Amino acid sequence: MSMDQANGTEAHVQVAVRARPLNQREIDLKSPIIVAIHGSQIFIDKSQDKHHTPKTFSYDFCFDSTHLNNSSYASQEFIFNKLGLEIVKHAFEGYNACIFAYGQTGSGKSYTMMGSHNDRGIIPRLCQSMFDRIENELKQDINHDMDIESIDNEKIHDILSLKFASTYRVEVSYFEIYNEKVRDLLNPNNNHHALKVRENKILGPYVDGLSQLVVTSYLVISFVEEYRFHVEINVETSDLIRELCVL
Numbered sequence: 001m002s003m004d005q006a007n008g009t010e011a012h013v014q015v016a017v018r019a020r021p022l023n024q025r026e027i028d029l030k031s032p033i034i035v036a037i038h039g040s041q042i043f044i045d046k047s048q049d050k051h052h053t054p055k056t057f058s059y060d061f062c063f064d065s066t067h068l069n070n071s072s073y074a075s076q077e078f079i080f081n082k083l084g085l086e087i088v089k090h091a092f093e094g095y096n097a098c099i100f101a102y103g104q105t106g107s108g109k110s111y112t113m114m115g116s117h118n119d120r121g122i123i124p125r126l127c128q129s130m131f132d133r134i135e136n137e138l139k140q141d142i143n144h145d146m147d148i149e150s151i152d153n154e155k156i157h158d159i160l161s162l163k164f165a166s167t168y169r170v171e172v173s174y175f176e177i178y179n180e181k182v183r184d185l186l187n188p189n190n191n192h193h194a195l196k197v198r199e200n201k202i203l204g205p206y207v208d209g210l211s212q213l214v215v216t217s218y219l220v221i222s223f224v225e226e227y228r229f230h231v232e233i234n235v236e237t238s239d240l241i242r243e244l245c246v247l
């Protein structure tokens, strides 16, 4: 996880480690769990290996998700509260914020970042939290000028939408890099020619031609996620998504 100050002069990087439960293959092979987490330290103890000396590593955060039924299991919500809330806070303070997952195949990157349909990961929670915060700030603003309790819900919704449009701009892009080809997931029509990654002297690296859709609520983003969980985003779904977004 990193947060770069908007002017690019200072960067702060934090690293978190999460240990996932054993998968079925590992259970069938009777693989032992060789990691133990205490606070922000992770101990690796292969005591069955005579030549191994236990090792300790320290990170900013260590999350123990090895035993699903243990009360100490680091849940999706717990991890979002530790990592995601900070990101939202810094983004609202004007910092560029970035979070990414790194690890070998099957280590739990997608699970942690996207989660499952009924146990959402960091990205959906981040999006929701960002819109919740926007809504709260807008409501506070409106409350300043008028008594929000005395206005009916439909009217509040209209006022919030207007105020949102004049105060905030939220854009979403969604792409994958597979076999070194960049694919725009919100516009598969672009797939005929792989998109190029270029570098802007001021803004840094960017994907040339990538769709950037303006979104006004978490609903649209959750719709994208819904499709991501159930079906591959294809031309029809991406068209639908584009219609839902304010272009």
Ligand SMILES: Nc1ncnc2c1ncn2[C@@H]1O[C@H](COP(=O)(O)OP(=O)(O)OP(=O)(O)O)[C@@H](O)[C@H]1O
Pocket (backbone or CB within 6 Å): 019, 020, 021, 023, 065, 103, 104, 105, 106, 107, 108, 109, 110, 111, 112
């Ligand atoms: N913390 C966790 N709790 C419960 N199950 C988990 C956890 N982390 C991962 N899993 C499960 O482990 C399996 C592999 O996880 P996942 O697909 O997220 O790995 P990945 O690192 O994204 O793999 P790849 O690089 O191959 O895409 C999935 O079945 C996932 O549900």
